[in-house]
Amino acid sequence: MSLRNVNVVLVHGAWADGSSWSRVIERLADRHIDAVAAPLPLTSLGDDTAALERTLARIEGPVVLVGHAYAGAVIGSARAANVKALVYIAALAPDEGETVADVFHRGEAHPQAPTLAPDRDGLIWLPREAFAGAFAHHASAREANVLAAIQRPIAAACIGVPVGRPRWKDLPSWFLVAAQDRMIAPDNQRSMSQRMGARVHALDVDHTPSVTAPEAVVEVIVEAALAVSAD
Template sequence: MARGSVTAVLAHGAWADGSSWARVITALEAEGIKAHAAPLPLTSLADDVAALNRSLDRIEGPVVIAGHAYAGAVIALARPARVKALVYVAALAPEEGEKVADVFYRLVPHPQAPKLAPDDNGLIWLPENAFAAAFAQNASAQDHTVLASVQRPISLNCITVPAGRPLWKDVPTWYLIAEQDRMIVPETQRFMAERMKANIRTLAVDHTPSVTAPAAVADIIRDAVRAVSGN
């Protein structure tokens, strides 16, 4: 299987959209790896899985799916046909029967983590100052402005329903542990990565390295693509 025949599908997490993968997409394209950002509505876990599957339907050939943060739960429930590997980027990986909230709140949050609460519509927005304080503290002021401006709220229905049997039980996985993460405790990331027996890479990056350390994210996705393509 040629490396160029494997497509990287990138799923954004809560409070983000596909533009959060922009620098990773260009880095992968420079290495001859096709990349596609899958838009998720963040309205329910089931809705997000369905949206991811619709993106997969538009792509021919084998795929490696990368998920950031909340999207780790989504990529693990993707339709398994043609999915050759999963890459977790500071991502949540609930076991079958666990809720996203169970793993997110497994340990005491970082002191600078934002206090999260749903609005009257059952949607959770990230406070604007949280982008610089916790979501991407290593990003530039310009990036903080963009991230805050394009943020997508996440519904309670995404994080309060039990997950199904995860695909990481059946395909190879890679996990980038973000040592400077203030949103998902690094110890929780390591717990999930070790539980799924992932290929682990631990880096001194913040919660959103697709923005602040895109080369590192592209590297781990490239390694997954290379492993499944035999190149």
């Protein structure tokens, strides 16, 4: 079945940018699937959703919308009509009336999870050592160093606002549960995916498999794309 008519939009989470999807984009291209990494300002949930909507408005045809971590809340908030499926990669999926912070803090934190707090500007930075210790602990030292060097902070305003009705209530969704995640408790991910009614892939990957296990991420995206293409 051809997937040339299906577009994939990849949305980064906190402490990252679109380059975190580069290996996924390469592998999707090998399968003749067009992908775009949507840039988020990480200044507020409203700003981030608006930025994603601008990217979606530029794309013709059906879209599989993919979000990592915090971006799960963003893809769930987007209302563009061309979005036909959602894919959550170790992501947060707040329900209506919940905040990102509400769902992020559920479950027992991993011993190596970093302590996070906003600075005087209201920005939350990830400690440099946390990239190798929790954010992408399956990455090589060189990869972790690059992730730390390009990190973009997330504003506290992104995580404290209740979301509206999430799109996963109305669209088919997939969820890659990262069983080795040290940032978002795997049991928390399983709980969110179950209440979504998502198609679940539980894999022994870390919090950022787009970098450390890109082929596994691609397989989930392709499954969603095949479902969209078949409609």
